[in-house]
Amino acid sequence: MKKLLISILIITSSISFANVKAVATLTIIYDLVKNIGKDKVEVNYLCRGNQDPHFLEVMPSYMLKLRNADLVFEIGLDLEKWLPQLIDGSRNNNIQIVDLSQDIEKKEVPTTKMDARYGDVHPYGNPHYYLDPLDVKIMAKEVLDALSTQDPGNAIYYEKNYNDYMKLFDAKITEWGKKMAKAKGTPIVFFHSSWVYFAEQYGIKIAGYVEPKPGIPPTPSHNAEVINLIKKGGIKLIVMENYYSDAAPNQIAQITGVKVLKVPVGLYGTEGIDSYFKMMDYIVDQIVSNS
Amino acid sequence: MHKYIIVTSLLLISFLNIKAQSNVNPDISLIGTFNSTMDFTKGSPEKGKLNFEMPEMELFVDGYLNPYARATGNIAYENGEFSVEELYANIVRGLPLDAQIKAGKYLVGFGQLNIVHPHAWAFIGRPLFHQIYFGPEGFNDIGFNFSFIVPTETFYTNLDLGIFKGDAIGNSELEEPTQEEIANHRGRSPIFVGRLGTFFSLSDYSNLGVGLDGSYGVHAKVDINTSGDTTAALVNKSLNYAYVGLDFKYKYRPDDYTALTIQGEGIFNHRDVMRADNFGINSPVQEIKTINTYGVFISIDYLFEKMYDFGLKYDYTNGIVGDEPGYNTLSNDDQNSTQGLTAWFGYYPIEHTLAFRLNVGNLFYHYADGTSRDNSTLVTLQMIFSLGPHKAHPF
Numbered sequence: 056m057k058k059l060l061i062s063i064l065i066i067t068s069s070i071s072f073a074n075v076k077a078v079a080t081l082t083i084i085y086d087l088v089k090n091i092g093k094d095k096v097e098v099n100y101l102c103r104g105n106q107d108p109h110f111l112e113v114m115p116s117y118m119l120k121l122r123n124a125d126l127v128f129e130i131g132l133d134l135e136k137w138l139p140q141l142i143d144g145s146r147n148n149n150i151q152i153v154d155l156s157q158d159i160e161k162k163e164v165p166t167t168k169m170d171a172r173y174g175d176v177h178p179y180g181n182p183h184y185y186l187d188p189l190d191v192k193i194m195a196k197e198v199l200d201a202l203s204t205q206d207p208g209n210a211i212y213y214e215k216n217y218n219d220y221m222k223l224f225d226a227k228i229t230e231w232g233k234k235m236a237k238a239k240g241t242p243i244v245f246f247h248s249s250w251v252y253f254a255e256q257y258g259i260k261i262a263g264y265v266e267p268k269p270g271i272p273p274t275p276s277h278n279a280e281v282i283n284l285i286k287k288g289g290i291k292l293i294v295m296e297n298y299y300s301d302a303a304p305n306q307i308a309q310i311t312g313v314k315v316l317k318v319p320v321g322l323y324g325t326e327g328i329d330s331y332f333k334m335m336d337y338i339v340d341q342i343v344s345n346s
Numbered sequence: 347m348h349k350y351i352i353v354t355s356l357l358l359i360s361f362l363n364i365k366a367q368s369n370v371n372p373d374i375s376l377i378g379t380f381n382s383t384m385d386f387t388k389g390s391p392e393k394g395k396l397n398f399e400m401p402e403m404e405l406f407v408d409g410y411l412n413p414y415a416r417a418t419g420n421i422a423y424e425n426g427e428f429s430v431e432e433l434y435a436n437i438v439r440g441l442p443l444d445a446q447i448k449a450g451k452y453l454v455g456f457g458q459l460n461i462v463h464p465h466a467w468a469f470i471g472r473p474l475f476h477q478i479y480f481g482p483e484g485f486n487d488i489g490f491n492f493s494f495i496v497p498t499e500t501f502y503t504n505l506d507l508g509i510f511k512g513d514a515i516g517n518s519e520l521e522e523p524t525q526e527e528i529a530n531h532r533g534r535s536p537i538f539v540g541r542l543g544t545f546f547s548l549s550d551y552s553n554l555g556v557g558l559d560g561s562y563g564v565h566a567k568v569d570i571n572t573s574g575d576t577t578a579a580l581v582n583k584s585l586n587y588a589y590v591g592l593d594f595k596y597k598y599r600p601d602d603y604t605a606l607t608i609q610g611e612g613i614f615n616h617r618d619v620m621r622a623d624n625f626g627i628n629s630p631v632q633e634i635k636t637i638n639t640y641g642v643f644i645s646i647d648y649l650f651e652k653m654y655d656f657g658l659k660y661d662y663t664n665g666i667v668g669d670e671p672g673y674n675t676l677s678n679d680d681q682n683s684t685q686g687l688t689a690w691f692g693y694y695p696i697e698h699t700l701a702f703r704l705n706v707g708n709l710f711y712h713y714a715d716g717t718s719r720d721n722s723t724l725v726t727l728q729m730i731f732s733l734g735p736h737k738a739h740p741f
Binding site: 106107111113114115116140143146147148171271298299300302 | 416438439440444445446501504545547553555601602603651652653695696697699737738739740741
């Protein structure tokens, strides 16, 4: 009898009562879906916060997450090149792909023919818009629309959650804006070209990149150029994502005395960073206090 | 003629690539491989000679045919000849039971390594038992494969069942099984291949894939003289085989720059072979015997700083690698064996696009009759380039 009860408990605990099953390619999207969908949406993510979203290995465990999903939310702009393979492998015939970049004002859209000599350039524009909180608000609206379309019976519920979350979001945007005002105009060397949206939002000057071209590993000759740039420009900071190797930035720091900030640009990859608010708090506080 | 058709096709693909809208174009990529080898085998006429091999090329064309299916073509240029390495369509969604169907010519899913193209392996050179039991190009065959997901909720399990022509299996008897008389029965006696594969996520950073593989069918049909009398009628016999394989791949990847991969595969071969053990009235008496042989490999590869790796591979197989195909050799050989020890160092300066590899391969031969043969040592320096879009790396 006891065994039967335990079996029933195990079976019932594995049954999901969520109205919508969703998968987010990145943890930042996962956070949005969780805050808007709450208990009506079961959501999973694929790329952890300390993984490079450009390169994700095609693993069957990801296919399993997608297998029964109704929706998959993606950043788009060719960031998740691995997603079609995962969806094919999931055998999910009904999954809807929601591209969150639809209403984003894209930056760095190539105007001429691009090829590999320019590095790993995204042909539809820079996909790292999620580092600008105002763009994340646009993403949140896309999430709301997709959930409401998928589960119209709970549209009001999702809208209420969205409005509640956006109130908090607006307050944080104001807070981040005030803090970042102190760093306005600060020249920063970034590791990868993923900070263009963030920099424009907060008036940060992108002085250069540690990567010689997007996606191309640092080279000694380019490091020398960066060292000159830092010395001449009086630059105090190198900011980089926590999934990149800090070997080259640290070498540059040893020579120039520049501070290297390794920050999370996703959730669940750094201890204590489990929401977009905490992630942005961390980035903003680190940049402001070291500018 | 065949060569001209392929060259014309290549030109046509290039033309379409220029003319067509880029968003409806298939992905086209070109892989080039250059090998320079030096043989250190004692007594070899090639010993100490730096051999610049003819570059090899693979041209991949891949894309969606429609919302339900993909198609792939792979034209290879090896040893101065063009050939169609793969040409298949894969229905990936829309079928009952969430099945997928793959049809055409392609690398068969027996084990985890065979379906990966050699340029994506960490080491140079096909595992020895692949060469013995599948032929120099691996298990590449023509047929249908039906793939299903087994409803195991917490881990991914897939079941593949396929029916194939069997050319790869015929490689043991003949170098060109497709063009020889003995291949006539192909189609009347197709072979069957099955695989049950499971994938476990052990943690955020470590994963394990394991598989059980099987293949069964007729590997040859022969007319044998069972009496040892040349005037007697020959008896037609089917030679059956059954392969059972086990495979695993473990990968520990703590970050994007480091990975430890341990991979192993094994095969058990239960096979009818033709033997001529006794002398009859005026010729040898031929009979069918059953042999049991096996082969294994295990490799370990360590990637560091994202652009360097080194590793080791050990191989054992029944049969002598490099033997001419025949009824007593390769997968029909239960007397002799070959062992291999391979070490490599790789440098990948920019992911996906360039690779340089230094590979040292040693082969050790064992003959049951005491025949002495020096071990062979081959050092290979390889450069691979990849031009065009490339798919995400599979586990």
